[in-house]
Amino acid sequence: MQQQKHQLRHVSAIKNGYVIDHIPTGQGLRILALLNLAIYPKVITVGLNLPSKRIGKKDIIKLEDRSISNEEESRIALLAPGATMARIRNYAVIKKKTLEIPSEITGLLRCPNRNCITNYEAIDTLFHVYRAGTQLRMHCTYCERVFHQQDMTDLSQLA
Amino acid sequence: MKKTNPFRNRDVISIRDFTKQEILDVLKEAERFHKGAVPHEPLKSRMMASCFFESSTRTRLSFESAMQKLGGRVIGFSDAKATSTSKGESLSDTMRIVSNYADVIVLRHFADGAARLAAQVSDKPVINAGDGANQHPTQTLIDLYTIQKTQKKIDEIHIAFVGDLKYGRTVHSLVSALTNFSVRLYFVAPPSLQIPKEPLQEVKARQIKFSQHEKIEEIISRVDVLYMTRIQQERFTDNIEYQRVKGTYRLTPESLKRGKKTLCILHPLPRVTEISPEIDAMPQAHYFQQASYGLYVRQAILSLVLS
Numbered sequence: 001m002q003q004q005k006h007q008l009r010h011v012s013a014i015k016n017g018y019v020i021d022h023i024p025t026g027q028g029l030r031i032l033a034l035l036n037l038a039i040y041p042k043v044i045t046v047g048l049n050l051p052s053k054r055i056g057k058k059d060i061i062k063l064e065d066r067s068i069s070n071e072e073e074s075r076i077a078l079l080a081p082g083a084t085m086a087r088i089r090n091y092a093v094i095k096k097k098t099l100e101i102p103s104e105i106t107g108l109l110r111c112p113n114r115n116c117i118t119n120y121e122a123i124d125t126l127f128h129v130y131r132a133g134t135q136l137r138m139h140c141t142y143c144e145r146v147f148h149q150q151d152m153t154d155l156s157q158l159a
Numbered sequence: 160m161k162k163t164n165p166f167r168n169r170d171v172i173s174i175r176d177f178t179k180q181e182i183l184d185v186l187k188e189a190e191r192f193h194k195g196a197v198p199h200e201p202l203k204s205r206m207m208a209s210c211f212f213e214s215s216t217r218t219r220l221s222f223e224s225a226m227q228k229l230g231g232r233v234i235g236f237s238d239a240k241a242t243s244t245s246k247g248e249s250l251s252d253t254m255r256i257v258s259n260y261a262d263v264i265v266l267r268h269f270a271d272g273a274a275r276l277a278a279q280v281s282d283k284p285v286i287n288a289g290d291g292a293n294q295h296p297t298q299t300l301i302d303l304y305t306i307q308k309t310q311k312k313i314d315e316i317h318i319a320f321v322g323d324l325k326y327g328r329t330v331h332s333l334v335s336a337l338t339n340f341s342v343r344l345y346f347v348a349p350p351s352l353q354i355p356k357e358p359l360q361e362v363k364a365r366q367i368k369f370s371q372h373e374k375i376e377e378i379i380s381r382v383d384v385l386y387m388t389r390i391q392q393e394r395f396t397d398n399i400e401y402q403r404v405k406g407t408y409r410l411t412p413e414s415l416k417r418g419k420k421t422l423c424i425l426h427p428l429p430r431v432t433e434i435s436p437e438i439d440a441m442p443q444a445h446y447f448q449q450a451s452y453g454l455y456v457r458q459a460i461l462s463l464v465l466s
Contacts, residue, residue: 115269115270115271115291115292116271117250117268117270117271117275117290120270121249121250121251121276122249140272141272141275142271143271143272143293144173144175144272145293145357
């Protein structure tokens with residue numbers, strides 16, 4: 001209880017916006033970069049390496065007056081599968097979901113194979129996602145090669 | 160009731176898109192062309208666009224010959240410099256335009272996945288004649304047809320792949336196709352050119368028995384088919400290592416003495432030194448026959464797609 005109170009002091013509540021919680025530790029800063037929040041003018045509360053009953057340690061991000069698009073949600077799910085995303089209105093949670101990696105990812109990722117046609121033509125990439133043990137694998141529909149999640153680059157990071 | 164043709168207007172992009180039954184159906188159709196048991200000029204007045212963004216004499220001539228023997232006509236190009244891509248036009252746009260002029264498009268392109276993209280934008284069927292290092296499905300079907308012709312079956316055969324198994328596109332595609340059958344696979348290569356993880360995972364997933372070796376002598380007495388490949392000198396940084404490896408995988412009449420009498424030697428060609436010319440006249444040599452079967456397999460595919 002003492003620990004929870006301590007945590008609450010550092011990660012204060014927001015009135016309206018989104019809370020992304022249970023982010024695997026280390027991914028919080030990557031999500032901030034992904035959502036381009038370095039130049040966001042309103043309140044952002046970030047907690048890193050906080051104790052978590054569910055996953056041991058976690059990161060948390062609270063965004064005041066900021067919405068999250070479906071595309072951004074898919075991108076966050078890729079970085080932090082299992083994280084929760086809650087929509088807040090007037091300090092109350094009005095919608096909450098656990099982020100899951102979709103079985104297909106269209107247009108978000110770059111194919112790491114430089115000779116893949118998707119790196120020559122202005123077309124959306126398409127990856128089928130499947131689990132191999134604890135790891136995720138991404139199969140490119142075009143060049144038919146399979147990649148580890150850590151080989152992938154988010155297209156928004158290349159802009 | 161007449162059976163419908165599941166290949167009609169279908170794209171032929173990757174051997175992975177074929178079921179075992181579909182593979183066998185194509186081989187059966189190829190057999191009909193081989194025997195000459197087909198109607199005269201079944202594709203008369205049909206047009207094939209032969210779009211070769213990368214040079215390939217054998218595959219291009221084989222497709223064009225197949226189409227003309229079926230009574231069809233051929234338009235196209237054999238050099239990307241002769242097309243609007245040299246002016247910056249995208250492959251997508253070129254394929255959209257070409258699909259207005261032809262009933263089927265045969266595409267060879269340097270980029271992996273080019274044929275899949277072409278099939279998406281074209282309203283006419285696309286046949287992949289090689290996309291970068293990815294797929295060459297008609298070559299794989301030719302390999303399978305040759306195996307079936309020489310062994311009278313594909314199931315239960317023992318097949319060894321020898322040479323450059325790391326970069327060889329034909330090896331990866333054939334291994335992938337063979338996972339549809341109950342076969343025993345042997346991969347013979349120097350450690351630096353062994354079969355990569357991806358095709359091996361397909362083999363494991365289908366519970367196909369396999370083993371990896373460095374010397375042909377370890378497996379020659381056990382196999383029905385020896386699939387030789389060229390060791391590519393440009394892959395080696397050390398020329399001494401290349402010379403050593405090249406010599407290791409040189410088949411001679413002497414090295415075949417321990418093999419089965421019915422052993423079948425295949426090679427996607429061109430060969431360099433890996434098969435001694437003295438073997439050419441031996442009954443085990445089937446690589447030139449294999450190349451000649453290209454015509455029947457491509458006639459079968461064009462006929463199935465356009466009939």
